[in-house]
Amino acid sequence: MIKQRHLSLRDQTSQEAKLMDSKDIIEKFEGSMIQHGSYNDRIYLIKLAPEAPSTTPCNLVDLAIKNNYSKIFAKVPECHSALFLARGFKEEARIPGFYDGKIAAVFLGFYLNVERAAEPDLVKMNKILKTALEKQVAKSKCHLSGDTTLRICNKADAITIADLYNTVFQSYPFPIDDPAYIINTMKSNIDYFGIETSGRLVAVSSAEMDKQSCNAEMTDFATLPEYRGKGFAQCLLLQMENAMKNKGIKTAYTIARAMSAGMNITFSKAGYQFGGRLKNNTNISGNIESMNVWYKNLTE
Template sequence: MSDTIARIGDTIVQQGRHNDRIYVMKLAMHDVPGIIDRLKEIALENGYSKIFIKAPESGLNHFKTKGYTIEAVIPGFYRGKEDGYFLARYLKDSRKKEPKKDQLQQVLKKAVILAGFRRPISLEPDLSFRIAGKDDAGELAKLYKQVFATYPFPIFDEAYLKKTMEENIRYFCVSCKDTIIAASSAEMDREMKNVEMTDFATHPDYRGKKISGYLLHRMEEDMLKEGMKISYTIARAFSYPINTVFSRAGYTYSGTLVNNTNICGSFESMNVWYKPLVKKTL
């Protein structure tokens, strides 16, 4: 059962048992500070163990005084001007403990060593790239089911994919002949000019061909045309391949979200990486 997305005031939140959390996806600052206590009430009523929020610097002190801690920071996250903070409040001590810290650091260290070492990437002759459309939704859902045991959003649902295509998410895919073998998505916040590069999946038979790196490059080109200023990702902290993809592409590590997401069958910590798509001018 997937978590639900709804509004509290004008703030968009995801909540549910699947991820055992409340995730404030888009905070409306005029809902602050009142929403802070309301979020805690909802979490306690449902027994959730974490509240996760993306908030601008202008709201930071409101959350810090209520027990929130900073897990990641992205400079210029809002319109390229105001920094964005990824904040967490844990309602159960077990949720804020990462038992495999050493392994996490090893993955991160290896990825950072390769920072910026992006080489020209091209697809093999039998592979082709395109932006996915609604007719591809069924095949995309099938691929995601093959790759992920669980996922924080209902990407296994063809109807969900079609709905989000109409809203703020653009899907990209690579095909072999007429079969989609890799995919990704760009979730745009057009108002705040940032985009999350996410939902990367490659069929097991086609891994090791640098397809995710190719997809990311094409996504960046497309998002730059859409006027996005900051690109970021929330990547599985123990996945060396995906962290390396972003490190090689010039992304900067900015923090780890502890036990944040139900993905691939269990709760996992997630690394945040970011990259300005537009260079600042003096």
Template sequence: MAEQVEIFGNSLVQHDQATRRATLALLDPEDAPNVIHHLELLAVSRGYTKVTARVPAAHIRHFVVAGYRLEAAIPHFYGEGETACFLARHFGDAPDPERMPLLLRRILAATEMQSLAGPVPLPEGGVLRSVEPAEIGEVVSLYRTVGVAKSAAVDDPIFLDNVLGRGDLFLGLWIEGILVAACAAIFDPATGTAELAHFVVLPEHRGKGLALLLLQRIAELSAACGARLLWSAARAYAPGINITFAKGGYHYGGTLTNSTSIYGAPESVNVWHKCLAEDPALAWSSLFLTNSD
């Protein structure tokens, strides 16, 4: 069964019978703390093993009292500088330990050794720009060639058409006319943030800094669109993408344990975030738009 979306009051809850997980994706302060009871009833009635929530720090106490634990945080996520807290509660008797703690620690240690990278040059014969609706077929082919690690629907033309239709960014890199890499920025106008997702690079083009090039350019475009903060949830067991975020000046915000399913197996994700005000060139770019942007 596909992921289901429910509205409780003015809050948004997503849940999936296949993964036995539920997520409070959007909390309306008026629904706290009643939504916590709703989440518990949902988990118990459906046999879900884990419930996660992203909530403003001002409301975390209600969740902690109900048995939730803090896994990650992003400062200044909401207006007036309020922190976004990523919480989780386990249901049932089965434990929910980190599957690969040693690998996770090694990857995080590697990210701590990285210094801020300079601008990555465009490769010879390369073109880096937003994907046009007529090019959706090329993007679908790219994701199908590389393989989709999780059910994000990025190899579905309808999904991609909706992404472009609602104003989100999909950035593509073509070399000699062939699409070799892509990523997306998913905007949240209510918070002024953008989630960076769906990074993909053809295997034969990896190790050339293309993911970092995409990260740098999509930050510029997101700032020009009015985003003030960028964040992402990167696969915890994939060293390349975590090192890329560290080189891009992003801060590690915590690890969401076993929060997603990769190739059918549970996997943790690392939360990375960056306030665009930290980079004056990006913070002011939205004020100096030109017709070429």
């Protein structure tokens, strides 16, 4: 039985989630936690309750039909995946050792129309993935100049972080352009990391920890356009890994845009393994995009 974890802001009640303007709501569904709405045009099963009824997969499909959503995206422990597969869900990705370094997480997709399942950019995405995988032979490096520093961010940085995200992303599945959201997540289980050049915050990222399950999502990477090409994402990731190891995190992972060569290469060069692709999954940078899953065992 999988232990319940402390809920992060991303897993809060629907009353709080409804305050996240223009983003999908997060609420309980038969004891499990889901996110759903027209913003991502999907249902996302964030956390399956250990006591969830066997009818949950069917009832999720019913909810999607009722709301005219085009996809259901479910993240479940491997031991519970058979129920979803029997209902017509398809495995799209998996992360070994996701739960306490022992049990794999399976990422499943269910499509309610053919358009959502189609990937017109498949050739380009496969080319990007091939290039990223070829970079695994290279060792991850970090070089910062004398006037550039890397540090953990604090509440005083919230406005600057939100402004940076607002500059970089046309859209994002969570309200990271809201300083209040940044502060609230800092109080729960998300650590933000930043790179400063001449006293200006020019790149940020975050590590969202599930401390009970001992995993962390390395996410929310953003660099101001004029500072790209300097390897800042690689430096942030290396620092985040060290910080997570010190906090007892066993598995690190990310869900990166399949069309972003830079981010896929960054994780591949850092020794992450490719876990699969989530088709047309996330509203990010102005479009619904496919996402690549990468993971790494931090205990090795």
